Amino acid sequence: MLVSPNEIANYLPQRPPMIFVDALLECTSSFYVSSFSPQKDTLFCKDGFFEESGIIENMAQTAALGVGYYAIQNINTVPLGFIGAIKNLSIYQRPKTNHTISTKISVLHTVLNASLVKAEVFFDEKLMAEGEFKIFINPLK
Numbered sequence: 001m002l003v004s005p006n007e008i009a010n011y012l013p014q015r016p017p018m019i020f021v022d023a024l025l026e027c028t029s030s031f032y033v034s035s036f037s038p039q040k041d042t043l044f045c046k047d048g049f050f051e052e053s054g055i056i057e058n059m060a061q062t063a064a065l066g067v068g069y070y071a072i073q074n075i076n077t078v079p080l081g082f083i084g085a086i087k088n089l090s091i092y093q094r095p096k097t098n099h100t101i102s103t104k105i106s107v108l109h110t111v112l113n114a115s116l117v118k119a120e121v122f123f124d125e126k127l128m129a130e131g132e133f134k135i136f137i138n139p140l141k
Contacts, residue, residue: 005022011068032065038099063119082138103120115137
């Protein structure tokens with residue numbers, strides 16, 4: 001584990017109760033993996049399931065967490081990022097509360113401060129959701 005639940009806030013601009021990642025498990029310059037266990041009282045949980053809006057936010061936060069971790073390791077400052085577009089989003093199944101999902105981000109292309117990433121959410125190695133995000137990173141000054 002590269003980033004534990006107690007350290008997550010050091011790498012994300014979000015604050016509780018809007019944090020939807022528990023840990024960073026893997027991180028390279030082009031691939032990040034997080035884990036998250038939505039609880040019954042987690043925002044975007046309803047009737048025992050983690051809702052679609054939470055899944056999308058989990059994908060975005062996994063991308064931000066990977067960028068933040070990589071930046072701290074190499075630049076010492078976490079940059080601010082913005083989602084410019086989401087496309088090809090498919091949510092096949094919603095995870096149940098108390099189940100741990102893993103979210104994988106693969107950087108497909110980067111040009112200047114814009115990246116296209118593919119996000120995939122898994123539970124027990126079963127693909128639950130996927131999509132592409134266009135992310136813009138505010139250049140560090």
